[in-house]
Amino acid sequence: MAISGLGYFAIETSETDKWHELLTAVLGMGSEQAAGVTFYRLDEWHHRIAVYEAGSEAVKAVGWQLEDESVLDEMVASLQDAGVALAPLSPSLCDERRVTAGYRFEDPVSAMPTEIFYGPVCEQLPFTPSGGISGYWTGEDGLGHVVYFVADYEQAKRFYTETMGFKVSDRIVWDEGEKDATFFHCNPRHHSLAVMPPFGDIPPGTFNHLMLQGLSINDVGIAYDRVRDLNIPLMMELGKHTNDHTESFYLVTPSGFGLEFGCNSTRVGDHWQVKTYDAPMIWGHRSP
Ligand SMILES: [Fe+2]
Known part of the structure; x- marks a missing residue:
């Protein structure tokens, strides 16, 4: 049982315009706006960074990817054995994250809002960054x-x-x-x-x-x-x-x-x- 990698990162911020400038004009990412959130794309995934409009600054989710459903289940059991309380990601939150299934919990060490998931949605066409950035190592x-x-x-x-x-x-x-x-x-x-x-x-x-x-x-x-x-x-x-x-x-x-x-x-x-x-x-x- 092991995590595959850091999957995604979501924040809440009152500085959405500055974040947009940073992630697009400086770092060459693609973007897609939805109600209250902008998704940023940097590889074949639909998005790996989500910026939510809010009144203050906070990390909203650190998303750890698991290989598949069975490894996700093993990680859930391991966390429960350690006394961590987990809640499944609702179908609408899975849609928003563009993942197949996952769970949310508070990391007991750092108190970070943390998610574990598998099955990210990937896009048909390859991603091309803008502004001369050649791409992201993912x-x-x-x-x-x-x-x-x-x-x-x-x-x-x-x-x-x-x-x-x-x-x-x-x-x-x-x-x-x-x-x-x-x-x-x-x-x-x-x-x-x-x-x-x-x-x-x-x-x-x-x-x-x-x-x-x-x-x-x-x-x-x-x-x-x-x-x-x-x-x-x-x-x-x-x-x-x-x-x-x-x-x-x-x-x-x-x-x-x-x-x-x-x-x-x-x-x-x-x-x-x-x-x-x-x-x-x-x-x-x-x-x-
Ligand atoms: Fe570092």
């Missing part, structure tokens, strides 16, 4: 990754490995041990999930960032120039990570959390060895 590696600040680091490691079936990729401990991150994979993507204990005045349960992967450094550079031209605030400048070798930058989304856009990420293969690094970046990733 497929068996999933949408990208999410990073949470969690109150109980040990509980997090237990829950995500033993209950949800992730495997540890590696860990980074830096700034004299003040900062610590553990990375988890469920497919060849180096990590689909990472967790950090909070530092400074960050409350536990904070959503840190969503990572999306372009197909080349040109995609990342073109988007970086647009972010600079539009005065979209940066969280971190261009840089390269030690552990997954991703070349990326981080922007502050209109909802306040981060979005990392990167490329050339290492993939986990056979004979993977867990390591601990003493810094998150080989170069760059400086505060703006």
Whole structure:
């Protein structure tokens, strides 16, 4: 029993126009509007990002994909064994998510609104991004990754490995041990999930960032120039990570959390060895 990958991501926001500009004009995604929600397409799936119009900023759903109905059932049983209360996605919510079936629950570690599902609806025609972006690295590696600040680091490691079936990729401990991150994979993507204990005045349960992967450094550079031209605030400048070798930058989304856009990420293969690094970046990733 294991998760196939990060499937989709949905948010609620009062900043729908700014999100639309970011996802289309900067990042080249396609869009389709419905009542109160805009769907954003970046590969063969109908959509992987949904932006709901609301009065405030919140993550609405982190969607984890399972291979098929039987693996979904196994994951439901594993979560119930761990004492997690799940509710099936209603037929209308499955239609909205463009999935065959799924369940919703509150992740007991991060408190994130979380969904598990199988059977995404895919489109007849291939997706072509706009604005010179060549495309998104998804497929068996999933949408990208999410990073949470969690109150109980040990509980997090237990829950995500033993209950949800992730495997540890590696860990980074830096700034004299003040900062610590553990990375988890469920497919060849180096990590689909990472967790950090909070530092400074960050409350536990904070959503840190969503990572999306372009197909080349040109995609990342073109988007970086647009972010600079539009005065979209940066969280971190261009840089390269030690552990997954991703070349990326981080922007502050209109909802306040981060979005990392990167490329050339290492993939986990056979004979993977867990390591601990003493810094998150080989170069760059400086505060703006
Ligand atoms: Fe990241």
